[in-house]
Amino acid sequence: GAGVSQSPSNKVTEKGKDVELRCDPISGHTALYWYRQSLGQGLEFLIYFQGNSAPDKSGLPSDRFSAERTGGSVSTLTIQRTQQEDSAVYLCASSLRDILYEQYFGPGTRLTVT
Amino acid sequence: GQQVMQIPQYQHVQEGEDFTTYCNSSTTLSNIQWYKQRPGGHPVFLIQLVKSGEVKKQKRLTFQFGEAKKNSSLHITATQTTDVGTYFCAGLSSNTGKLIFGQGTTLQVKP
Numbered sequence: 001g002a003g004v005s006q007s008p009s010n011k012v013t014e015k016g017k018d019v020e021l022r023c024d025p026i027s028g029h030t031a032l033y034w035y036r037q038s039l040g041q042g043l044e045f046l047i048y049f050q051g052n053s054a055p056d057k058s059g060l061p062s063d064r065f066s067a068e069r070t071g072g073s074v075s076t077l078t079i080q081r082t083q084q085e086d087s088a089v090y091l092c093a094s095s096l097r098d099i100l101y102e103q104y105f106g107p108g109t110r111l112t113v114t
Numbered sequence: 115g116q117q118v119m120q121i122p123q124y125q126h127v128q129e130g131e132d133f134t135t136y137c138n139s140s141t142t143l144s145n146i147q148w149y150k151q152r153p154g155g156h157p158v159f160l161i162q163l164v165k166s167g168e169v170k171k172q173k174r175l176t177f178q179f180g181e182a183k184k185n186s187s188l189h190i191t192a193t194q195t196t197d198v199g200t201y202f203c204a205g206l207s208s209n210t211g212k213l214i215f216g217q218g219t220t221l222q223v224k225p
Contacts (some may be wrong), residue, residue, distance in 0.1 A: 035215075040220075041217070042202065042216065042218045043157070043215040043217055043218075045212075045213070045214070045215065048213075056212065083200060091156060091157070093157075099211070099212075099213045100144075100145065100206065101204060102147060102159040103147075103159060103221035104159070105149075105156040105157045105158070106156065107155075107156055108156055
């Protein structure tokens with residue numbers, strides 16, 4: 001079956017512009033996660049959705065970052081007024097029910113802020 | 115704050131040698147998951163450990179969860195070039211219910 005998909009795969013944007021990253025989780029998965037991975041670094045947790053609600057937003061780095069999930073499916077991560085330090089790979093993952101279940105990761109969106 | 119530390123950060127081994135990565139938490143974990151990320155790829159789930167002292171094997175890979183549920187290890191016997199990648203542990207904190215990823219151990223295998 002289809003895995004987690006993310007779009008775009010690559011995004012180059014100018015500093016100060018807004019960007020939207022999209023994640024389509026595996027059908028039927030109720031939990032969805034966003035992570036950020038800088039070059040050669042580990043996974044930085046951003047936000048976790050259970051259905052459409054976000055019980056844990058603690059990882060969002062600043063108020064320029066926001067995320068929403070609609071219909072218990074697709075999620076978008078929005079970064080406003082992008083900065084160069086936002087350059088990274090943004091990974092989305094989904095799991096069947098909650099964080100007790102294995103996570104399936106998408107291929108990521110590589111964001112470059114020039 | 116809560117942390118999950120992984121050591122070593124990098125490991126270079128000759129093909130055929132063994133490899134171990136360790137994961138240590140400052141707090142008790144409900145469970146621990148292990149993921150592998152190949153170069154240029156995304157993390158892929160390997161296994162989940164839940165019980166104190168649990169040991170699970172997958173071919174040449176052996177995973178352990180400590181008795182106190184604060185540490186875990188992944189051991190690879192007789193490494194192969196296909197083992198190259200970064201191995202992450204992710205621990206679910208018993209206190210907060212948060213899943214915390216370690217920084218990963220990057221394994222290089224020389225043929």
